[in-house]
Structures are given as structure tokens and as C-alpha cells.
Amino acid sequence: xxxxxxxxxxxxxxxxxxxxxxxxxxxxxxxxxxxxxxxxxxxxxxxxxxxxxxxxxxxxxxxxxxxxxxxxxxxxxxxxxxxxxxxxxxxxxxxxxxxxxxxxxxxxxxxxxxxxxxxxxxxxxxxxxxxxxxxxxxxxxxxxxxxxxxxxxxxxxxxxxxxxxxxxxxxxxxxxxxxxxxxxxxxxxxxxxxxxxxxxxxxxxxxxxxxxxxxxxxxxxxxxxxxxxxxxxxxxxxxxxxxxxxxxxxxxxxxxxxxxxxxxxxxxxxxxxxxxxxxxxxxxxxxxxxxxxxxxxxxxxxxxxxxxxxxxxxxxxxxxxxxxxxxxxxxxxxxxxxxxxxxxxxxxxxxxxxxxxxxxxxxxxxxxxxxxxxxxxxxxxxxxxxxxxxxxxxxxxxxxxxxxxxxxxxxxxxxxxxxxxxxxxxxxxxxxxxxxxxxxxxxxxxxxxxxxxxxxxxxxxxxxxxxxxxxxxxxxxxxxxxxxxxxxxxxxxxxxxxxxxxxxxxxxxxxxxxxxxxxxxxxxxxxxxxxxxxxxxxxxxxxxxxxxxxxxxxxxxxxxxxxxxxxxxxx
Numbered sequence: 001x002x003x004x005x006x007x008x009x010x011x012x013x014x015x016x017x018x019x020x021x022x023x024x025x026x027x028x029x030x031x032x033x034x035x036x037x038x039x040x041x042x043x044x045x046x047x048x049x050x051x052x053x054x055x056x057x058x059x060x061x062x063x064x065x066x067x068x069x070x071x072x073x074x075x076x077x078x079x080x081x082x083x084x085x086x087x088x089x090x091x092x093x094x095x096x097x098x099x100x101x102x103x104x105x106x107x108x109x110x111x112x113x114x115x116x117x118x119x120x121x122x123x124x125x126x127x128x129x130x131x132x133x134x135x136x137x138x139x140x141x142x143x144x145x146x147x148x149x150x151x152x153x154x155x156x157x158x159x160x161x162x163x164x165x166x167x168x169x170x171x172x173x174x175x176x177x178x179x180x181x182x183x184x185x186x187x188x189x190x191x192x193x194x195x196x197x198x199x200x201x202x203x204x205x206x207x208x209x210x211x212x213x214x215x216x217x218x219x220x221x222x223x224x225x226x227x228x229x230x231x232x233x234x235x236x237x238x239x240x241x242x243x244x245x246x247x248x249x250x251x252x253x254x255x256x257x258x259x260x261x262x263x264x265x266x267x268x269x270x271x272x273x274x275x276x277x278x279x280x281x282x283x284x285x286x287x288x289x290x291x292x293x294x295x296x297x298x299x300x301x302x303x304x305x306x307x308x309x310x311x312x313x314x315x316x317x318x319x320x321x322x323x324x325x326x327x328x329x330x331x332x333x334x335x336x337x338x339x340x341x342x343x344x345x346x347x348x349x350x351x352x353x354x355x356x357x358x359x360x361x362x363x364x365x366x367x368x369x370x371x372x373x374x375x376x377x378x379x380x381x382x383x384x385x386x387x388x389x390x391x392x393x394x395x396x397x398x399x400x401x402x403x404x405x406x407x408x409x410x411x412x413x414x415x416x417x418x419x420x421x422x423x424x425x426x427x428x429x430x431x432x433x434x435x436x437x438x439x440x441x442x443x444x445x446x447x448x449x450x451x452x453x454x455x456x457x458x459x460x461x462x463x464x465x466x467x468x469x470x471x472x473x474x475x476x477x478x479x480x481x482x483x484x485x486x487x488x489x490x491x492x493x494x495x496x497x498x499x500x501x502x503x504x505x506x507x508x509x510x511x512x513x514x515x516x517x518x519x520x521x522x523x524x525x526x527x528x529x530x531x532x533x534x535x536x537x538x539x540x541x542x543x544x545x546x547x548x549x550x551x552x553x554x555x556x557x558x559x560x561x562x563x564x565x566x567x568x569x570x571x
Contacts, residue, residue: 009059023504024485034520046122149454151376387446441465474498497537
């Protein structure tokens with residue numbers, strides 16, 4: 001709700017403060033008193049284009065400050081995300097300034113903010129109907145929400161089911177895209193992994209094989225040296241069977257010699273035993289040495305084969321982890337990765353089937369949603385048409401167009417737009433194409449009267465909504481504004497007594513001259529002051545007493561109507 005408006009050096013206004021109330025606030029005054037400037041200032045503080053030309057002559061800058069009470073959670077979150085903290089009770093102070101240099105600033109609760117933020121907030125807290133385009137009803141993007149909110153129980157269950165299906169459809173589509181993305185990369189990965197697995201498996205490398213090959217190669221490379229050493233050792237131990245030469249025969253003779261005296265002394269017994277052990281060891285090692293002499297023989301081509309095999313193993317070890325154990329582990333991991341990639345095709349197939357089924361369900365729900373919306377649209381058209389008729393616009397046509405778009409969104413596949421024609425024989429046009437002024441305001445009033453509960457914008461402003469109407473139509477306009485004001489704050493500039501007498505709060509805007517300067521003032525009217533202003537609006541200066549009497553009667557009838565409407569949802 002708009003609580004306070006402070007204006008300084010704005011156009012003809014030097015300094016002005018207005019404290020607005022809830023309900024129906026009516027602004028009246030002589031032509032040129034500054035009523036339109038007040039509307040201009042509200043529009044400016046909510047982000048309208050502003051130039052230095054609006055600065056009052058002789059002043060260095062102009063400013064407008066508006067104080068709002070914010071109860072909408074969405075607005076609170078929007079402000080908090082932008083670093084604007086509301087004061088206690090949800091207070092929001094927006095100040096717009098412009099200097100003589102043309103430089104402007106915009107603050108929300110003392111914090112400099114971009115115009116885009118204030119415009120976004122303004123769309124949610126205030127509708128201004130008149131010569132400006134601030135009001136939500138001409139914004140095509142708002143029409144679907146207005147229709148759906150009006151449809152309520154007829155639309156929301158279908159919309160909720162559709163929204164869940166649409167979310168699931170998008171999730172499946174995204175998963176398919178992720179799995180299908182960069183197909184060339186997946187193909188390269190499959191080729192690479194397949195090659196690596198085959199290269200390792202085809203090599204058939206056993207654990208410890210590299211160590212065996214290294215040992216065997218050493219033997220072959222040093223074969224002559226090994227053979228010479230083995231033969232020398234064999235000759236030194238014993239030249240042959242039955243010969244009495246060599247170390248083995250000598251030790252055997254030593255054992256025999258010690259055996260004769262072993263019983264004579266313990267030391268001799270020890271010597272004899274130790275020499276016997278040496279004899280046994282020599283007898284044990286000699287056959288092995290002689291056998292090794294035979295094994296030293298080799299095929300001259302074996303060295304090349306063993307070297308090639310070891311080189312191949314070392315190359316694969318270097319490529320796949322540095323050891324045979326790491327190579328086998330790499331192969332096992334590559335097999336798992338390949339299995340996962342190859343499984344994508346099956347996964348994609350299943351997801352595509354799921355997507356198709358969800359698409360079928362989505363189309364069915366979208367069709368039901370379209371049908372429900374068209375039913376609700378027909379009801380709105382009839383009700384708005386009746387409202388327009390009561391506002392002396394019975395020849396006009398209002399249409400809620402519900403057409404299919406090329407694709408689906410989170411709210412269906414419908415393009416929804418409010419269309420209007422001033423005459424039945426003229427083509428319907430978007431509301432944004434309608435000439436501004438009183439006609440536009442009455443159209444908006446008619447639509448708002450029907451869709452009063454379909455949006456939660458707390459403040460509505462009508463600028464000279466009575467243009468071109470009088471008498472009974474003026475009274476109907478006033479009644480409808482009063483009905484709207486039961487659920488929100490309504491501020492209106494009017495020239496009609498029929499509208500002004502219905503106000504909860506009357507404000508008189510008047511101008512005077514002080515030392516050749518125009519001074520605009522605002523006064524909240526009470527009691528007899530209201531009678532005087534209603535009498536002035538009736539305009540019969542020649543019959544002032546009669547006008548005052550009529551004004552009193554009109555105010556009494558208005559109060560009677562208000563009391564009768566208490567507890568009703570509309571008028």
C-alpha cells in the first residue's frame with residue numbers, strides 16, 4: 001500500500017506531502033491545480049523516464065519519495081536478493097532524484113538501486129491506469145496468470161498435474177541430451193578402450209614374467225663365463241667317478257685319517273665330524289654343478305626372442321602403470337568403463353521410450369488445460385462485456401484469445417491475450433494498442449472488476465477515468481472503484497461528483513499564488529468541506545444552495561450504499 005508521497009520542486013509543485021489511506025482515495029481540484037503532476041510523480045518514482053525539464057524553475061534538483069508497506073513475499077524476496085532490507089513492518093521508501101545537470105539517482109531504503117529493480121517491484125505493488133503503461137493488464141505476459149487465477153479450481157488441478165509432467169519431461173530430455181552429447185567423443189572412447197584392453201590381453205603377460213626373462217637373459221649373455229666357471233668348479237671338486245684326485249677325494253681321505261683317532265680326543269671327534277659335513281656338502285653340490293653345465297647350452301636365436309619379449313613387456317608396463325600388476329588393474333578398469341559406455345545405448349533407448357510416453361501424457365494434459373482455459377475465457381468475456389455495457393461502452397467487444405503456440409512451456413502450450421474493440425464492426429486489437437486516456441481506464445476498470453481476486457497488486461491508481469462519461473455511467477464507475485477498494489487501495493483523480501462522493505478519503509488539490517509563484521497544496525476534506533467540493537464538482541454556481549443540498553444528498557446516498565455493501569464481495 002502507498003502510505004505517503006512527498007514531492008519537492010517537481011514541475012509546478014515546490015513542496016507537497018500526501019498521506020494516503022486504505023480504501024478509496026479520491027483526488028479532486030480545479031484544472032491545472034496539479035492533480036496530473038501527482039500522478040506523474042508516482043509514475044516517476046516507480047522508474048518512468050525522467051528529465052531535468054521537470055525541475056521547478058529556479059530549483060537545482062527535484063525529488064519524489066514514496067513510502068510503501070510491503071506484504072507480498074515475492075516482493076520481499078526480490079528486494080532482499082538485491083540487498084535492500086525492509087524496515088520493521090515491511091516499510092519500503094523509494095526516492096527518485098534528478099539534478100539540473102540531468103543526473104538522476106534512485107534509492108530504496110537508502111540504498112542506490114537500478115531502475116530495472118524499481119520497475120519490477122512497481123509492477124507487483126501498483127497498477128497505474130491512465131495515460132501511462134504501468135498497469136499489468138496491458139502486459140500480455142500477465143494475461144495467462146490472470147485467466148488461470150480466475151479459473152481457480154477448474155484450472156489449477158490440471159495445471160498442477162501438467163506442471164509435474166512437464167518437469168519430468170524436461171528432466172528426461174536433459175538426461176537423453178547428456179547421454180547423447182558428443183557422440184564422436186564417445187566413439188573415440190570406445191575405440192581407445194577397446195584397443196587398450198586388446199593390447200593388454202593379447203600380450204598374455206604373467207605376473208613375474210619380466211623377472212624371469214631378465215634372469216634368463218643374464219644367463220645367456222654370460223654363458224661362456226658361466227660354463228667355464230662351472231667346469232672349473234667341477235674339475236676342482238673331482239675329475240670323475242673313481243678318481244682319487246680333486247677336492248672331494250682329498251676331503252674323503254682327511255675324513256678317513258681323522259676317523260682313526262676320533263676316539264682318542266674330543267677335539268679329534270669334532271674335526272672328524274666337521275670334515276664329514278664338508279664331504280657331504282661337496283658330494284651334494286657336485287651333481288648340481290655338473291647338471292648346470294648341461295643346462296648352459298642354448299639356441300643362438302633364443303636371446304633375440306627373450307629380448308623382444310622383455311622389450312614388449314617393458315613398453316606395456318611404461319604405458320599402463322609401471323608394473324605388471326598395475327597393467328592388469330588398468331585393464332580391469334578399462335573393461336568397466338567400456339561396459340558403462342556401451343550401456344549408454346540401452347539407457348538412451350529406455351529414456352527415449354519414457355520421453356515418448358511423457359510426451360503423450362503432456363499433450364493430453366495440455367489439451368485439457370486449453371479446453372478449461374477456453375471455458376473460463378468465455379465466462380470472463382461475458383462478464384467483462386456486461387461491465388463495459390454498464391460503463392456506456394456497450395458497443396465494444398472484449399475477447400480472451402486462447403491459441404496454441406509452437407511449443408510447450410511450464411504452463412502449457414497456450415498463447416493467451418486480452419483483445420478489445422471499441423465497436424463491434426472493428427477488428428479486435430491487443431489492449432496495448434488502445435488509445436490511452438479515460439477509455440483505457442474504463443476498460444481496465446471493467447476487467448479489474450471481473451478479475452478483482454485474480455491478482456494481488458495492493459494499489460490501483462486511475463487517472464481521470466471519468467473522461468467522456470457523466471450521469472449514471474459516472475455513478476457506475478464510482479461504484480465499481482469502490483467495490484475494488486474493498487480488497488485493495490484505490491487512488492483516483494476525478495472531475496465527477498458521482499465518483500467523488502463515494503470516497504473513503506477526499507483530497508482537494510488546489511493552487512494559489514505567493515509572490516508571483518504558483519503554490520500547489522493538498523488538503524484532506526472532512527464534513528462540510530466534502531459537501532463544498534462535491535457542490536463545486538456539480539458546477540452550478542448560479543444555484544449554489546441547491547448544489548450544496550444535492551451534494552449532501554449524494555453523500556448520504558453514498559454512505560447508505562456503502563453500508564449496504566458491507567460484507568459483499570463486490571458491487
